[in-house]
Amino acid sequence: MSFHVESEVGVLKQVIVHRPGLELSRLTPANHDELLFDDVLWSERARQEHDAFAATLREHGVLVHHFGELLAEALDAPGARGFLACHLTTRFRFGPALERHLDDLVRVAPAATLASYLIGGVLKRDIAGVIDAPSLLLEYLHDDDFLLTPLPNHLFQRDNAAFAYDGLSINPMAKPARRRETINSRLVFDFHPAFAAGGVRKLYGDDSLDHDRATLEGGDIAVIGNRAVMVGMGERSTPQGVEMLARALFRAGTVDTVIAVELPRERSFMHLDTAMTMVDRDAFSVFPYLPHELRSFTLHRLGADGEYKLEENKELFPVVADVLGVERVRVLRTPIDRSGAAREQWNDGNNFLALAPGVVVGYERNTTTNRYLADEGIQVVPIVGEELGRGRGGPRCLTCPIEREAVAR
Structure with missing residues (x-):
């Protein structure tokens, strides 16, 4: 096309x-x-x-x-989630304690859910109980604070x-x-x-x-x-x-x-x-x-x-x-x-x-x-x-x- x-x-x-x-x-x-x-x-x-x-x-x-x-469909293409892990879920954005855990989430989350969060943002409570990491950022944030702001x-x-x-x-x-x-x-x-x-x-x-x-x-x-x-x-x-x-x-x-x-x-x-x-x-x-x-x-x-x-x-x-x-x-x-x-x-x-x-x-x-x-x-x-x-x-x-x-x- x-x-x-x-x-x-x-x-x-x-x-x-x-x-x-x-x-x-x-x-x-x-x-x-x-x-x-x-x-x-x-x-x-x-x-x-x-x-x-x-x-x-x-x-x-x-x-x-x-x-x-389109975003959800793109996320299921080869290399797309690796690109996201490289450019979004970095230690400079979330801190080194969260980087690996967020990369893992990016790799396994259903595409439609992940696309929704990439646009709609992520609250701390959205991932409560999913990630167990000694993250200063997570401890600092309140449950209704944005880990990833909406767009x-x-x-x-x-x-x-x-x-x-x-x-x-x-x-x-x-x-x-x-x-x-x-x-x-x-x-x-x-x-x-x-x-x-x-x-x-x-x-x-x-x-x-x-x-x-x-x-x-x-x-x-x-x-x-x-x-x-x-x-x-x-x-x-x-x-x-x-x-x-x-x-x-x-x-x-x-x-x-x-x-x-x-x-x-x-x-x-x-x-x-x-x-x-x-x-x-x-x-x-x-x-x-x-x-x-x-x-x-x-x-x-x-x-x-x-x-x-x-x-x-x-x-x-x-x-x-x-x-x-x-x-x-x-x-x-x-x-x-x-x-x-x-x-x-x-x-x-x-x-x-x-x-x-x-x-x-x-x-x-x-x-x-x-x-x-x-x-x-x-x-x-x-x-x-x-x-x-x-x-x-x-x-x-x-x-x-x-x-x-x-x-x-």
């Missing part, structure tokens, strides 16, 4: 999503800030909304894969891994609360039979290096098509990370142009797709009050070694139009006052997932933006996101496309 993403708005064929599980039930008033959530979500309702979202995708012909299931941000599958054309970046995440997601993503993409047999080209991050400041997240990566990628630089993806990705894309020979966009350094603009998303072959939905003078830079491929020519752009969207080969880009800024725009922005009013050119999925609550896009010829397929949206992520955030067609021009 071939996995590739040729555009942002071509017909969507396959995606990975993560149905909220144990990890969302372990989000509390005491830990939600540390885990990058603004509130405690109603987990049961969030699952219902996510199920409806997945059903909407299937109704539009999209093959939906669930990350938790509720796995809900946002866009960020931890991203396909760009025929390549895959397994992204080094910016925040400590999300960095362990990369281990789970590497398990899936390195060991699951569907991906291991598919010969997926790895671009960046599929290693055990210290990436330091070169962080990158998929919400900042937009495959705009025509051998070009746009990447946001802000709270999560750094210039160093963007350059690492650009050089990998240029070496792969599938991309000629990378456009790097500087974002406002605010939580509501944590990724490029919280500020703008592509909704048609020539159109972007853009936060109405996003500064017109956003700085952007174009990296032009020079050769097979990853070198590039760098230039700062006078304006962003004329450059995008030129790269896409269209006369102009329709920049769709909803006519709305600042307070209304801020409310819809907080609820991911510009975070759309394209199903096909001019057909996108968005949260129904952003009524002003949705009506405006409809007036501009964009069909918005509405979904409920009362709980999902409280995690500060929209339909694009919830999905990792693994197969999407190019756009006919």
